[in-house]
Amino acid sequence: MSIIQEKREDWNGTLPLVAFGAFVTFVIAVQAILGGIAAFSYAFVWQAGIIDSINAGIYRQLYWIIGHGSQQINLLAMITVWYFLTHVVGGAVVASEKVSRTAFIMYLFFINLGAAHHLMVDPGLSAGWRIFNTSYAFYGAAFASMIHAFAIPAGLEAGRRQRGLGGGLFGWLTSAPWKNPIFASTIFSIILFGFLGGITGVLMGQMQLNMTWHNTYATVGHFHATVALGTTLAFMGLVFFVIKTMFQRNFISNKLALLVPYGYAAAMGLASLLMVYIGILYGVPRRTSQVVSNIIGSEFSLSAAEPLFLILGPMTLLAILVGAVFVLVSVGSLLGGSPTTEEDSKALLPQGGQFPTGEPTRCTQSRCAGRSSSVSSSWRRLSPCTC
Template sequence: MENPNMFRIEDRVAKVALVFSYVLLLLGGLFGFLQVLSRAPGMPRLETPQLYYDGLTLHGVALAILWTAFFIVALAVFVITRELKINMNAPLLRGGCILAVGGSLAGAVAILTGQATVLYTFYPPLQASPLFFIALAVILIGTWLISAAVIEAIWRWKKLNPGKEVPLATYGVFTTIAIWLLATPPLAYAVIARSLPMSLFNAPVDVLEWRLWFWYFGHPLVYFWLVPAVTIWYTILPKVLGTEVYSKTAAKAAFVLYLIASVPVGLHHQFVDPGVHPVYKYLHTVLTYLVAVPSFITAFNVIATLEKAGRMRGGKGLFGWITALPWGKDPVFTGITFAIILFGIAGFSGVVNASFNVNYNVHNTAWIVGHFHLTVGGGVTLTFIATSFLLVPLLFGRDYVGKKFLIAVPTLWFVGQLIFGISYHIVGLLHAPRRTYIAEAGYLNDPNLLNSLHLVGQWIPWLQLGAIGGVIFALGGALFLLLTFATIFRGPRIGLSGGELQISPTPGPATIFDKLGLLALIAIVIIVIAYSLPAVEIYSRGLSPAPPYWPSGAPAG
């Protein structure tokens, strides 16, 4: 190494966040494996109802919220330091990381000891231990400190580089963190002002008010996962193919649309809630359609980039460029493109979910489970897994062990997710409920009743096929974690070249896209319009709080 690492502290935080994200992937994945088998009739029933719902809670919290968030922290810190070449505020970064890890561990203890069997949505008035809600609050504060460190670093860089364009990967990181900061304050209100008093003093909670603010957060959460994945598709994917993104302008336009339209859409999770005017719900359908536009732009841009790379490799004709790409040879390329295909499929079911009255047919069915496994479990997680093949060696200075097995990871993950996702979409259209220990249900274990019911008997083969898909991608995940932990602790050391690491296309002069404050302001205005309407409706009607009950059925207090 020619120059000593000037990002010692930043890299340490990134390493801690990365290793912790893999621990969470292991923990959450383990319970996913148990669940997908247990809930399918005729498959090994490995869990009691208590363990099933504890595990389901942990699966959701550890994977949907935490695995993604910690990976994103590592990625954000890496991108900011390598791309902007500036240090980050160490106390904010360190303090945030300690709080987030500590809060996550406390939350995991609360869940695993059966004190918070409330699933990752923790809808009141289901009661849980104060430890769970305090843990959530601590995690939130931790993420805000880390976010502050990221925003401050970008701010400082902009001041040092007036008139210069924010590089594309940093632009993606900014969008991600801005979405998180826009989305989380109402969640903090719901947790600290409503759920925590409920758990401490059995204070009643208004269900509708709570859900309004939870889902205000709940949907931008998915863009908080997705935007970093898209950032990788725009920067690292072309990089491994030796090219640049087809259109940098379109990429930035997509980020802007994600920023301004990803928050004011939460009512599409509440289409069948009583107490919200249909026109407000419809407005959120319109805005959800708007936030589908950047995904369509991304689809075009990524495919155009792949075509460019395929033609560079000598691919000819209408489809020749596809076969010219390094399928099955390069695990990073293969993983990321498989992830994009999975996300593409789920994009279509997402438009269905957003579609107002059509949502009747899919709300709270297994279709939703299929949808978000293909998005966060497919598009996002597989992108992060494939990126790990590059990031782990760069951060830890160790070469991957078992390199020839790496290609099996995205392959198993892709095939398994595809089987699982399609099966669950179909069984959802047959109206099998989500978040239910179906194999234990009375109607499935009473053949006379089962045979007399519409549709229900048809669920069984699809649930079983889903279980097979789940086992296949669990195997891919297990292989990934085995190789990655072996690399981190035992991999052969490699000297990191102190040389330049270019992630984004070479930045040009600043454009309208670089007015970050203005864009955030536009986002806030749209949010205020979209949310003041239902908020005024709910508060002016007056709240109707309900006292808490434990998941065991006992009233609290």
């Protein structure tokens, strides 16, 4: 609706990259919802007695459009947050808007095909269908993810160097605002989602490894690394940003706020990695040990994996505790945080200034003609160009 409103006001420009990413996220959400409607409508007409039976293979394919597609909504929203917060807080620029936009568009056609890895043992699917969906088609999504994986750090380095922040090979990174919980949440989300969630997902999505990994605890580790780790950290950073800007409140405790990204990244990162190892090394089942213990003639025991479980348990409890701290800081700041000052607002500007050194202030004053100012005073302090 916001985009439609902008178009009605005779604006013919290109959507900003963050808005473009949000729009693609919306399209992926529609795809997932339509898949869910198709799956549950099919099941409903059978349950209502309108048809005598349903084809289980067709139902499973329809179901996983929403079963897996609902996670892709999180994925695209998370990547959009990455671009947004690395720019606003870290001073990043976009290395190439065309390349980043192309990666988002590739997701539209390929990302939901990753759901095929849930159907590898379905006897109704041909080997050709499985190989195509888990390799050639799936590579389109993996390639798009690799573009973001290089484009976002490259944009962060380029933006900070243009602003004269940090010298040497890695000075741009070591000088970054690591004591800012918004920035720390975003960077840990990028790193841990990429190395733990993304890599395990690409490996697990291939037909060969899928047959040995899919019903093990490694799958639990994979989706904890994506949803419970990467996505959650990105949204934690976004919530902190909204508290500072939209609600104009300081944190009740900066130390507790900073504990959230560091504590949660360490605890849930280690927990996710242990889950993957437990599944791959010891074959611990994905859901319950009875899956294999009830097989006649087989002997199965979890005792070999016990040392890793002894580490996994405390790490999961620690992650839950840090999650509770996040809720405490967020709600406490909204209810009891002190109002932000002009100096606090300046701290949310990209490090090194609103624009990189030598870049002109891009202000489309033509869009402001004939309009009354509707920009809040707090945002006006942050933006050098307002209507």
